[in-house]
Amino acid sequence: MANVHSYASRDSLASALLTYVLDCQKHAINRHDRFQVAVSGGSLPSILAQALLSEDAIGQIAWEKWQIFFADERAVPLDDEDSNFCLLKKELLDKLPEDTPQPAVIPIDTEYLDDTQELADQYHEQLIKYFAPKDSVKQPIFDLLLLGCGPDGHTCSLFPNHELLREVDAWVAPIEDSPKPPPKRITLTLPVIKHALKCAFVATGGGKQEIMKEIFENPDGGLPCTLVNSLLGDKVTWFVDDPAVEGVNYRIQRDRASL
Numbered sequence: 001m002a003n004v005h006s007y008a009s010r011d012s013l014a015s016a017l018l019t020y021v022l023d024c025q026k027h028a029i030n031r032h033d034r035f036q037v038a039v040s041g042g043s044l045p046s047i048l049a050q051a052l053l054s055e056d057a058i059g060q061i062a063w064e065k066w067q068i069f070f071a072d073e074r075a076v077p078l079d080d081e082d083s084n085f086c087l088l089k090k091e092l093l094d095k096l097p098e099d100t101p102q103p104a105v106i107p108i109d110t111e112y113l114d115d116t117q118e119l120a121d122q123y124h125e126q127l128i129k130y131f132a133p134k135d136s137v138k139q140p141i142f143d144l145l146l147l148g149c150g151p152d153g154h155t156c157s158l159f160p161n162h163e164l165l166r167e168v169d170a171w172v173a174p175i176e177d178s179p180k181p182p183p184k185r186i187t188l189t190l191p192v193i194k195h196a197l198k199c200a201f202v203a204t205g206g207g208k209q210e211i212m213k214e215i216f217e218n219p220d221g222g223l224p225c226t227l228v229n230s231l232l233g234d235k236v237t238w239f240v241d242d243p244a245v246e247g248v249n250y251r252i253q254r255d256r257a258s259l
């Protein structure tokens with residue numbers, strides 16, 4: 001069963017998210033001396049940056065051990081305002097102090113923007129390169145997925161009722177008909193997501209309340225976020241604010257400091 005933590009303020013949510021990420025970092029470095037993370041676009045990079053750039057984070061983050069992948073990416077140049085890479089760069093990467101060891105960041109190969117299948121295949125090759133030598137890797141096992149939840153219940157670029165929800169083989173899939181623009185994207189698939197060691201969702205604001213109700217009160221509803229909850233169970237932790245879960249009937253742990 002997914003864990004849900006609700007906070008009264010963005011500051012307390014960011015602070016809890018930092019604690020959680022540091023814990024995941026510690027386990028990952030103990031396990032394999034690196035921290036392999038996949039990050040969403042949308043509203044996630046901004047709150048993630050608030051957490052990771054905070055005073056409490058100083059000296060706590062082993063950036064040189066981080067390998068940052070994209071949970072999904074739009075088929076646009078890396079400096080396009082629709083690019084998830086561009087967003088993460090603007091919110092977080094550009095703000096890391098220069099004297100800090102830098103993380104490895106693995107963007108899409110923009111040579112293939114016109115061919116989303118090739119774009120996805122190239123990203124698959126990157127996963128093989130970073131996760132294991134070619135012959136031994138069965139599935140990439142991310143230490144942490146940091147995901148957003150769209151107001152329609154989509155996550156990564158996995159949209160409600162889309163055929164990609166039935167993907168069983170590919171690690172990275174192309175999508176050409178995303179209902180949310182831009183239409184051409186690539187995304188990690190459920191077969192990869194289900195092998196992650198930990199998964200954190202961040203969802204904030206009253207605009208998410210209706211979909212949160214659907215996700216948590218209708219666990220068999222088949223929404224992409226619901227499927228991730230089912231596949232990963234208690235490896236999933238949701239970081240939400242109070243307006244996002246107002247009136248949602250689920251076991252929600254309230255931030256005590258904010259009561």
Ligand SMILES: O=C1O[C@H](COP(=O)(O)O)[C@@H](O)[C@H](O)[C@H]1O
Nearest residue numbers: 040041042043044148149150156
């Ligand atoms: O299109 C996308 O949207 C989702 C959700 O975004 P949010 O702004 O509602 O948090 C995001 O997680 C995904 O990475 C992005 O490509």
